[in-house]
Amino acid sequence: MKLLSNYLKEMKIAARGFYFYIEIAMAVILLAILLLVVSETSTSNRKQFVYNDMPQKIAEYLKDKSIKDGDARLTDATEFKLKPVEFVITNQETGETAAHDFDDEKIIKLETIETLDSSTGELAGTTYYAETEEDMIRLAYGESEIGATAAMDARGKVSYTYYLQGYETDKLKSLLYISHSESPSVINAKKDKQVVRTLGVMKTLNNRENLVPVFLVFAGSLMGFFIVLAYIFYDKAEGVIRAFAVTPSPIWKYLISKIFVILTTVVVSSSIITIPVMKGQPNYLLFYIFLIITTFAIASLGLLVASFFDSISKAFGVMYAIMIALLIPAFSYYIPSFDPLWLRFFPTYPMLQGFKEILLNGDAGYVLTFSLVFLAGGLVLFVLADKRFKKTLTV
Amino acid sequence: MINKLLVIFKKDFLTARRDAMATYIMVIPLILAVGITLFAPGLNDTTVKLAMLKSDDIEHIEYMKQFSKVELFDSVDELERRVEKRDDIAAIVPSSNSYEIILQGNESEIVEEYAVLLNTLYELGATKEETTAQLISFGRTVPPLKTMLVNILILMTIMLAGMLIAMSIVEEKAENTINAINVTPVSQTALVVGKSLFGSTVAMLGIIGAVLITGYYDINWFMIVLVGLTSMILSLIIGFLQGLSSEDIMEAAGSVKLLFLPIAGSIAVYEFVSNKWQWTMYWSPFYWAYKANTLILSKTADWGTVLLCTAMVIGLSLIVYILSLPKIRKGLS
Numbered sequence: 001m002k003l004l005s006n007y008l009k010e011m012k013i014a015a016r017g018f019y020f021y022i023e024i025a026m027a028v029i030l031l032a033i034l035l036l037v038v039s040e041t042s043t044s045n046r047k048q049f050v051y052n053d054m055p056q057k058i059a060e061y062l063k064d065k066s067i068k069d070g071d072a073r074l075t076d077a078t079e080f081k082l083k084p085v086e087f088v089i090t091n092q093e094t095g096e097t098a099a100h101d102f103d104d105e106k107i108i109k110l111e112t113i114e115t116l117d118s119s120t121g122e123l124a125g126t127t128y129y130a131e132t133e134e135d136m137i138r139l140a141y142g143e144s145e146i147g148a149t150a151a152m153d154a155r156g157k158v159s160y161t162y163y164l165q166g167y168e169t170d171k172l173k174s175l176l177y178i179s180h181s182e183s184p185s186v187i188n189a190k191k192d193k194q195v196v197r198t199l200g201v202m203k204t205l206n207n208r209e210n211l212v213p214v215f216l217v218f219a220g221s222l223m224g225f226f227i228v229l230a231y232i233f234y235d236k237a238e239g240v241i242r243a244f245a246v247t248p249s250p251i252w253k254y255l256i257s258k259i260f261v262i263l264t265t266v267v268v269s270s271s272i273i274t275i276p277v278m279k280g281q282p283n284y285l286l287f288y289i290f291l292i293i294t295t296f297a298i299a300s301l302g303l304l305v306a307s308f309f310d311s312i313s314k315a316f317g318v319m320y321a322i323m324i325a326l327l328i329p330a331f332s333y334y335i336p337s338f339d340p341l342w343l344r345f346f347p348t349y350p351m352l353q354g355f356k357e358i359l360l361n362g363d364a365g366y367v368l369t370f371s372l373v374f375l376a377g378g379l380v381l382f383v384l385a386d387k388r389f390k391k392t393l394t395v
Numbered sequence: 396m397i398n399k400l401l402v403i404f405k406k407d408f409l410t411a412r413r414d415a416m417a418t419y420i421m422v423i424p425l426i427l428a429v430g431i432t433l434f435a436p437g438l439n440d441t442t443v444k445l446a447m448l449k450s451d452d453i454e455h456i457e458y459m460k461q462f463s464k465v466e467l468f469d470s471v472d473e474l475e476r477r478v479e480k481r482d483d484i485a486a487i488v489p490s491s492n493s494y495e496i497i498l499q500g501n502e503s504e505i506v507e508e509y510a511v512l513l514n515t516l517y518e519l520g521a522t523k524e525e526t527t528a529q530l531i532s533f534g535r536t537v538p539p540l541k542t543m544l545v546n547i548l549i550l551m552t553i554m555l556a557g558m559l560i561a562m563s564i565v566e567e568k569a570e571n572t573i574n575a576i577n578v579t580p581v582s583q584t585a586l587v588v589g590k591s592l593f594g595s596t597v598a599m600l601g602i603i604g605a606v607l608i609t610g611y612y613d614i615n616w617f618m619i620v621l622v623g624l625t626s627m628i629l630s631l632i633i634g635f636l637q638g639l640s641s642e643d644i645m646e647a648a649g650s651v652k653l654l655f656l657p658i659a660g661s662i663a664v665y666e667f668v669s670n671k672w673q674w675t676m677y678w679s680p681f682y683w684a685y686k687a688n689t690l691i692l693s694k695t696a697d698w699g700t701v702l703l704c705t706a707m708v709i710g711l712s713l714i715v716y717i718l719s720l721p722k723i724r725k726g727l728s
Binding site: 018022025029033045078083087090117140142160165167175176178179180186195196197201204223226312316320328336339 | 498
């Protein structure tokens with residue numbers, strides 16, 4: 001009963017403040033971004049500059065063919081500004097170098113063709129056709145994108161010279177080499193004969209849905225860590241925590257009421273983001289269980305950190321370092337090939353994966369297992385924070 | 396005036412040293428810079444992973460190792476369990492006279508395409524020696540992802556300075572030192588400039604240290620310092636605004652959270668949105684600062700573009716300052 005009245009009192013104070021409404025406004029803005037700015041299908045902004053060293057008619061025929069086949073579409077010509085620049089290029093096989101020094105400045109318009117994904121029809125990349133090899137090389141250097149010269153010999157065989165930036169991996173370079181050791185028609189014919197077996201019919205999140213776990217973890221649960229610290233330091237400044245020493249109410253009730261305020265805010269803001277995007281797809285019971293438990297654990301971590309400092313500026317270093325560390329798993333979420341073992345020990349790693357599974361209505365076992373882990377971890381952190389606050393009452 | 400500014404600067408420096416604030420603004424970017432230096436190679440290597448059987452032909456395994464990260468397994472069951480894990484990995488296993496590619500079903504399309512292409516080339520007996528392609532390199536060694544991370548770090552440091560100013564003003568308000576300034580010979584302008592001077596100096600040192608640690612020695616330092624200082628002006632104005640308009644730490648925290656939106660939006664639009672939609676973030680000074688830093692770090696900046704970007708940052712900062720001047724005056728009084 002005391003806990004409920006504490007919580008209601010805290011909620012009333014929060015509702016009077018500015019912060020609660022910022023959270024709601026932020027959730028509405030993020031939802032608007034998801035619905036209005038982020039498309040459901042992912043598009044690529046990969047660019048390449050090409051110079052066709054072959055008769056004009058053949059080059060046009062090849063471009064027209066790919067447009068007719070539905071692999072590409074012609075779009076408006078793109079304007080580029082070429083600036084004075086000097087650089088050195090190195091042939092990877094021979095080691096020969098050549099210096100380029102351009103001192104003129106000019107604006108050129110390049111024919112632009114967008115290549116399309118064969119299965120989704122979405123934009124897969126953009127190719128700009130330069131009229132001279134010099135322009136192509138300058139653009140590849142200036143725009144830091146790949147460049148290529150497609151040259152046709154007397155027998156009609158096309159060979160490529162690629163202009164790479166230099167930081168590409170050896171594996172990628174090797175792939176470029178062997179991709180051109182057979183003719184494209186032979187490779188394509190053989191590719192069609194490859195046997196691919198999938199282990200199951202797996203659901204995937206579309207481009208828009210894929211952002212929801214990131215918003216839930218970083219705008220919701222993780223901000224709970226920051227906000228619980230701010231709440232505690234606010235109360236410390238006001239002397240509220242010290243006042244608990246002379247009341248019959250145990251300190252843990254005060255601490256848990258703070259967490260409940262955070263939970264209420266996070267549940268409301270997360271629902272605003274999730275429900276309109278995901279509609280009826282996720283298991284909402286599991287969603288709210290996981291959301292509440294992970295927010296509780298992260299907020300308990302915030303309480304423990306707050307117990308060691310008496311002002312937010314003093315806690316700033318630790319707080320900032322923890323928040324940055326918790327952000328790192330986002331790289332693995334977006335770059336699946338970057339998945340080192342040590343990263344899995346960061347709490348936000350299973351949080352991101354857990355929300356992904358919930359939104360996919362996938363592996364409930366994974367979600368429940370980590371719910372238990374976060375619950376246990378959160379309880380331990382909460383007990384430690386309670387002990388610290390009881391011991392000091394002032395810091 | 397200069398003396399008073401220096402007094403405030405010195406006072407802030409001493410206070411900050413006690414609270415370890417200056418250390419945070421300077422040391423945090425340096426620690427993060429070390430982190431970026433350590434992680435960047437792993438992030439840049441987006442090579443596809445392949446699972447294969449140990450019993451497979453050694454020549455086949457070695458062939459695939461030239462183009463992908465290969466993990467070896469004793470049995471098909473073990474290999475399938477690996478494919479079913481959360482990360483993206485394709486398996487290639489012998490099947491009758493040929494090979495079969497096994498996928499979990501939720502991998503990104505590029506993983507399937509890569510595995511199919513590699514197996515195709517192996518079955519065709521394609522080798523590097525038979526290639527008709529030539530590779531020419533511009534000799535750049537820093538991947539764009541690293542540049543992006545360092546640039547984000549610069550913006551975060553600038554924001555960190557603003558956040559700390561906001562927090563320290565809220566605390567000073569709580570201790571009534573802001574009111575006390577009004578009965579001293581120090582003007583409100585001197586207070587604002589004095590505090591900004593301290594935040595800018597420490598944050599700039601942090602940024603320079605971070606840029607050096609991440610290995611960008613041969614960039615145009617005049618340009619980076621110019622962009623850093625001009626974008627700092629905006630951050631400081633925002634820090635002051637947040638601090639003066641917030642009644643307590645909770646309100647300041649809320650404002651800080653809102654500040655993430657234009658920063659994240661500017662980065663996302665610059666990096667991931669096509670040229671025709673770039674104008675959507677022209678209103679954000681963070682966009683111009685990010686653009687200028689990207690060009691400087693990738694060594695493709697020219698003075699014309701850098702000056703345009705800094706002019707935009709200063710112009711937009713001034714607009715924010717003029718619009719919020721009444722609020723700053725009210726807060727200081």
